[in-house]
Amino acid sequence: MLIIKELHASIGDKEILKGINLIVKPGEVHAIMGPNGSGKSTLSAVLAGRDNYNVTSGEVLFEGENLFDFSPEERSWKGLFLGFQYPIEIPGVTNVNFIKTAVNEHRKNKGLSPLSAAEFLKLMRERMAFVEMDSSFSSRGVNVGFSGGEKKRNEIFQMAMLEPKLAILDETDSGLDVDALRIVANGVNRLKRPENSTIVITHYQRLLDYIIPDFVHILYNGKIIKSAGKELAMEVEKRGYDWLING
Amino acid sequence: MKENYLFSPKLSQKFSCSVPLKGTLQQFVINGKVQGEDKPFSLYLPQEKEMEDILQLISVRTSEVFRPIYSKKSFSASKDKEEKLELNLSSEYFFDNNSSARILLCSHTFSLDRFVTNENVSITLKEGASAEFIVMQNEHNKATHNTVFNVNIAEKAKLKMVFISLHGGVISNTLNVNMNGELAECDLSGLYLTDSKQMMTTKIDLNHLKPKCKSNQLFKGILDDYGVAKFYGRIIVSPDAQKTEAFQANHNLLISNNAKAYTRPQLEIYADDVKCSHGATIGRLNDLELFYMRTRGIPLYEARLLQQMAFAYEVLENISNEELKSRMQSLVERRMRGEFANCRNCSKNCC
Numbered sequence: 125m126l127i128i129k130e131l132h133a134s135i136g137d138k139e140i141l142k143g144i145n146l147i148v149k150p151g152e153v154h155a156i157m158g159p160n161g162s163g164k165s166t167l168s169a170v171l172a173g174r175d176n177y178n179v180t181s182g183e184v185l186f187e188g189e190n191l192f193d194f195s196p197e198e199r200s201w202k203g204l205f206l207g208f209q210y211p212i213e214i215p216g217v218t219n220v221n222f223i224k225t226a227v228n229e230h231r232k233n234k235g236l237s238p239l240s241a242a243e244f245l246k247l248m249r250e251r252m253a254f255v256e257m258d259s260s261f262s263s264r265g266v267n268v269g270f271s272g273g274e275k276k277r278n279e280i281f282q283m284a285m286l287e288p289k290l291a292i293l294d295e296t297d298s299g300l301d302v303d304a305l306r307i308v309a310n311g312v313n314r315l316k317r318p319e320n321s322t323i324v325i326t327h328y329q330r331l332l333d334y335i336i337p338d339f340v341h342i343l344y345n346g347k348i349i350k351s352a353g354k355e356l357a358m359e360v361e362k363r364g365y366d367w368l369i370n371g
Numbered sequence: 372m373k374e375n376y377l378f379s380p381k382l383s384q385k386f387s388c389s390v391p392l393k394g395t396l397q398q399f400v401i402n403g404k405v406q407g408e409d410k411p412f413s414l415y416l417p418q419e420k421e422m423e424d425i426l427q428l429i430s431v432r433t434s435e436v437f438r439p440i441y442s443k444k445s446f447s448a449s450k451d452k453e454e455k456l457e458l459n460l461s462s463e464y465f466f467d468n469n470s471s472a473r474i475l476l477c478s479h480t481f482s483l484d485r486f487v488t489n490e491n492v493s494i495t496l497k498e499g500a501s502a503e504f505i506v507m508q509n510e511h512n513k514a515t516h517n518t519v520f521n522v523n524i525a526e527k528a529k530l531k532m533v534f535i536s537l538h539g540g541v542i543s544n545t546l547n548v549n550m551n552g553e554l555a556e557c558d559l560s561g562l563y564l565t566d567s568k569q570m571m572t573t574k575i576d577l578n579h580l581k582p583k584c585k586s587n588q589l590f591k592g593i594l595d596d597y598g599v600a601k602f603y604g605r606i607i608v609s610p611d612a613q614k615t616e617a618f619q620a621n622h623n624l625l626i627s628n629n630a631k632a633y634t635r636p637q638l639e640i641y642a643d644d645v646k647c648s649h650g651a652t653i654g655r656l657n658d659l660e661l662f663y664m665r666t667r668g669i670p671l672y673e674a675r676l677l678q679q680m681a682f683a684y685e686v687l688e689n690i691s692n693e694e695l696k697s698r699m700q701s702l703v704e705r706r707m708r709g710e711f712a713n714c715r716n717c718s719k720n721c722c
Contacts, residue, residue: 195665230668
């Protein structure tokens, strides 16, 4: 699914990623943990194609193709999804118009005709239910005036509509209370397919109580310093990162 | 005063106005004269009269009527130097006490001649009257259209005007508004779109002469290519006009590096108990919003368009008739997609 080889990336002169290696196979759930400033968000931004990051060396293959050959929209069409840590507000663009445009662009790319209004509404209602989103959200501006939890639910709703092969969820748990966390995690779990993969980027172990990872990686100072099974997350929760960094 | 204007489909030229809006009365004004009559348009609405239907005035200019007669000699000469066709128009709207109406003014030019139109529009609202004007300006690149609106609003009267300046070589709108009675309200908003070398000017003098009046101005522009927009807005609060609430905003979105916006929001306050504000911005499309949309599979071109529509939305939102609003929205969207600009031979880009 995804192969990251010796990936180096920087913003301006500052190198943030200093040789990341990671292999994600179909069906796997990977968690990437690490303290602030370790490069977690940079990694997700680079994978999604944000343009102010420079990839200086290394490569990323997504289903055998060089990911960096594609624009952010092409990556989306190929099945990559990034759940934002801070979802962007777009005043004036309604949620429904936004997601409809996105879904139909995906369909266009697959050579399918746009969904009819009725088909689209049916799909939207069904997927909004995944994250217990009220239908009144559809007519509001994208993320405008949404609470932290509502924004994250909206991210998972978009993911449900686009059905990605690989979802990268960047700090999806930040700013969520326990109920919202459960709703978001349930949404992610309901979307799980044997052939689809997920990368969960998080500070805390608590999201991993709900979304059980197959692998846990610790990112520090632009490198993965340790990889293990889900028990590693528990250990980090107990002991912090210091023993890994200094050890 | 005729109150029932009928849709008059028999217009001499190929006029591609799509079906009129439901509940709309249409009146054509050709070269400044009411169709079939030799006089300029004027509307007098008697006291207490409430007009339910929207009155749509379609003001078209055709070169046919006053095309200069060329002698053989000057005809060949005119190939180098195009003839300028200048036209002075005027119209008058008078809303007597407690009357109300909604007016849609559409302005078009038919032929691709180098038109210069100077127009004078007088709008008077007497006590308690209310009126909504939607002004749709859609002309070709060789057209110059200068309009001066002289507006007088009496006590407790309410005026709302929404300008949609879709297309036109040079468009200039000057508004002189006098708030002549207490508790009068005036809500002005506008959306202007320029591309190629189009130039758009908005000049507003809003005079608060009496206490407790409210005014609001919101003008937004999207400027592409070498488009230029100028905004001069002034709110003048006279010493008598205590408890005035007056707000003004001008926002410009520059789509290209060569587009230019000049904005001069001004406040002159001579009273001491007022709420006033003004503000202006000139900005670009938001990169982060664009990136967010692209990660959802919305291509850059569409993402830019969505963002521009979002920017325009705040002004379009002021159109109270839903059907008219959605028609204007689709016109604006088509315009942003460049569908008009690509069609150079057509000068009939109307709603």
